[in-house]
Amino acid sequence: xxxxxxxxxxxxxxxxxxxxTIPKGMVVEVSEPxxxxxxxxxxxxxxxxxxxxxxxxxxxxxxxxxRNRSWPAATTGNLTPxxxxxLALNQxxxxxxxxx
Numbered sequence: 750x751x752x753x754x755x756x757x758x759x760x761x762x763x764x765x766x767x768x769x770t771i772p773k774g775m776v777v778e779v780s781e782p783x784x785x786x787x788x789x790x791x792x793x794x795x796x797x798x799x800x801x802x803x804x805x806x807x808x809x810x811x812x813x814x815x816r817n818r819s820w821p822a823a824t825t826g827n828l829t830p831x832x833x834x835x836l837a838l839n840q841x842x843x844x845x846x847x848x849x
Contacts, residue, residue, distance in 0.1 A: 755810075756807070757806070758804060772791065775790065777828055778827050780824075780827055787820065789814060791811050
C-alpha cells in the first residue's frame, strides 16, 4: 500500500474553539495542476478541535490517486471540496478506478 502523510496547517481566527472533521475520502490536490506529482485522498476521518486564535499543524494519512505521476514528497497542495466515494479506499482499488 502506498500511503503518504499530508501536513495541514489550520487556523482558527475566532474567539471560540472550533471542532471539524477532515473526512475520509477528501481529495488533496497538488497546487500546480501541471506538476508531475500525484493527488491524494484522505484515508480515514480526522476529527480536530482548534482552540481560539490558534494555528495547528495536522498530519493525515492519504492514498495516492494517480499511478502515472511521481510521489508528492514536500509538494504544496490544497484541500478540495471533492471526496472519493467508491466502495473501497485502498491503493490498488483507487488506481484501478483512476488510472488509464
